[in-house]
Amino acid sequence: MTTEIERIVTANPPDRINFTEMYVTHDAFRRDLDRMTAAAAAGRAAAPKVLEGWKTFTRQLEVHHTVEDAWLWPKLRERLAGRPGDLRLLDEMEAEHALIDPQLAAIDTALATGSGEVAGMVGELRVALEDHLSHEEADALPLIASVMTPKDWAGFRGAMARRQRLSGAAEWIPWIIDGMPPEDARRWLRRMPPPLRLLNRLSWQARYRGRGLWDH
Numbered sequence: 001m002t003t004e005i006e007r008i009v010t011a012n013p014p015d016r017i018n019f020t021e022m023y024v025t026h027d028a029f030r031r032d033l034d035r036m037t038a039a040a041a042a043g044r045a046a047a048p049k050v051l052e053g054w055k056t057f058t059r060q061l062e063v064h065h066t067v068e069d070a071w072l073w074p075k076l077r078e079r080l081a082g083r084p085g086d087l088r089l090l091d092e093m094e095a096e097h098a099l100i101d102p103q104l105a106a107i108d109t110a111l112a113t114g115s116g117e118v119a120g121m122v123g124e125l126r127v128a129l130e131d132h133l134s135h136e137e138a139d140a141l142p143l144i145a146s147v148m149t150p151k152d153w154a155g156f157r158g159a160m161a162r163r164q165r166l167s168g169a170a171e172w173i174p175w176i177i178d179g180m181p182p183e184d185a186r187r188w189l190r191r192m193p194p195p196l197r198l199l200n201r202l203s204w205q206a207r208y209r210g211r212g213l214w215d216h
């Protein structure tokens, strides 16, 4: 059976940009929103471990969108100068990010004050985020692949690493593999630099599990 990781790796030959980290990060957002949806439906959205899971989700989403807005879309704009149709897609990417931010803030307020219909708000966020992620995967990633090089992409990943710092990576790595089939997790971890893989094995993984996010 072809696993998700195999599908991604096969779709990314070595001389082309490898989008694996983009896909696994998007899938982790989807996983967390599924968990938030289930918690809200059960009336448990404000339970402490659910809140901690939600905060982790929003922190990782904020990092992801901030670096895309600050680094990726501007770099693509340079490459796409004089191509209005393609530039319009970047406007859409930014507009979709801008639509999601107030939804996150409204859910934060509802969770903090106990006001508002959290399940309904999470449902709306889920639709908006899925629309955005699938739009990015279907249209923006192929455009990136057509005008950017693997070296450019390494620049984007470097910007992401600088923004995350080591403390962010300590959360991001175990968060990505949370719920992944073990063989997929092992294969994906092999893509990480050996020192980070070692730190994850010795400390980050256990610390993340110990937090019991979402009451898992």
Ligand SMILES: [Fe+2]
Pocket (backbone or CB within 6 Å): 022, 026, 064, 068, 136
């Ligand atoms: Fe993305």
